[in-house]
Amino acid sequence: MNSPKLNPTQPTFLPSHVVKDDEPALVGAAKAGDIQAFETLVSRYERKIFRLTQNITQNREDAEDAMQEAFLKAYEHLGDFQGNSRFYTWLVRIAVNQALMKLRRRRNNIVSLDEEVDTGEDTMPREVEDWGPSPEERYQQSELGDILSKVIGELDPAFRIVFQLRDIEQLSTEETAEALGLSVPAVKSRLLRARLKLRHNLNHYFRRGATT
Amino acid sequence: MKCKDIVKELADYLDEDLDSSLRASIEEHLGKCKDCRLVVDTTKQTIQIYCNSEPAPLPAETRVKLHDALAKRLHHQV
Ligand SMILES: [Zn+2]
Numbered sequence: 603m604n605s606p607k608l609n610p611t612q613p614t615f616l617p618s619h620v621v622k623d624d625e626p627a628l629v630g631a632a633k634a635g636d637i638q639a640f641e642t643l644v645s646r647y648e649r650k651i652f653r654l655t656q657n658i659t660q661n662r663e664d665a666e667d668a669m670q671e672a673f674l675k676a677y678e679h680l681g682d683f684q685g686n687s688r689f690y691t692w693l694v695r696i697a698v699n700q701a702l703m704k705l706r707r708r709r710n711n712i713v714s715l716d717e718e719v720d721t722g723e724d725t726m727p728r729e730v731e732d733w734g735p736s737p738e739e740r741y742q743q744s745e746l747g748d749i750l751s752k753v754i755g756e757l758d759p760a761f762r763i764v765f766q767l768r769d770i771e772q773l774s775t776e777e778t779a780e781a782l783g784l785s786v787p788a789v790k791s792r793l794l795r796a797r798l799k800l801r802h803n804l805n806h807y808f809r810r811g812a813t814t
Numbered sequence: 815m816k817c818k819d820i821v822k823e824l825a826d827y828l829d830e831d832l833d834s835s836l837r838a839s840i841e842e843h844l845g846k847c848k849d850c851r852l853v854v855d856t857t858k859q860t861i862q863i864y865c866n867s868e869p870a871p872l873p874a875e876t877r878v879k880l881h882d883a884l885a886k887r888l889h890h891q892v
Contacts, residue, residue: 606845640888641881641884644884648872648877649870652876653869666880669880670879670883672885673884725821726821726850731852732856793825794824797828797860797861800864801853801856801859805856805889808856808859
């Protein structure tokens with residue numbers, strides 16, 4: 603196969619960009635009461651956390667509130683952070699909880715992530731076309747960002763959130779299962795569903811010959 | 815291996831969580847079957863595009879709101 607090498611379990615992107623070497627030192631300083639250190643951590647992760655809460659809640663005001671509450675909660679509970687996971691992973695879990703609370707409130711409790719969802723009979727899609735020139739080259743960065751958030755927003759929350767944690771935030775399958783109170787097989791089947799559905803919907807924009 | 819077997823193993827294949835013989839038979843099928851190959855390639859691209867996408871900067875007023883709230887909490891405790 604000539605496709606680019608991809609290994610979602612060992613991302614090359616995240617560690618270099620997100621987990622900077624000074625993270626443990628900053629966390630340690632913040633724990634010891636260094637406000638500046640905590641603010642540095644917030645500034646480092648606010649964009650990613652806001653994208654996360656937006657993708658989950660699909661509501662700007664809820665996303666802002668959930669992000670704010672997540673950072674405040676993280677600050678209050680810094681003492682509980684043991685350092686046996688990455689700080690970012692710990693922060694993501696707090697933010698997911700805050701965002702899910704908002705989503706459930708707005709949807710009158712109809713969103714239950716752990717209930718059985720019909721993941722359907724998986725069949726190999728047939729109407730396939732090559733994606734030709736690389737979408738990253740074809741669209742401007744902001745335009746591409748709009749397409750990506752629109753398409754993920756169309757997914758059912760049960761699938762959207764699993765994809766968000768596994769493939770965007772790069773949590774492991776086990777971490778995702780734990781954060782959402784799901785079994786590992788449930789995470790795996792929802793993730794595949796989400797990936798295939800996103801692929802299908804992105805096809806509209808990225809297939810060779812699609813009008814931009 | 816048939817097309818319908820590929821989709822069964824696709825989740826683990828994408829996560830590189832398969833033993834080498836199963837992986838080899840999937841790749842053998844992908845070498846022969848253009849439809850499956852395109853699905854696998856564009857699904858990988860989907861994951862890659864999302865994984866590599868940079869989050870947009872916070873809208874200015876959102877950032878002000880956040881940092882005001884933090885400053886209030888952080889600087890006002892004894
Ligand atoms: Zn096939």
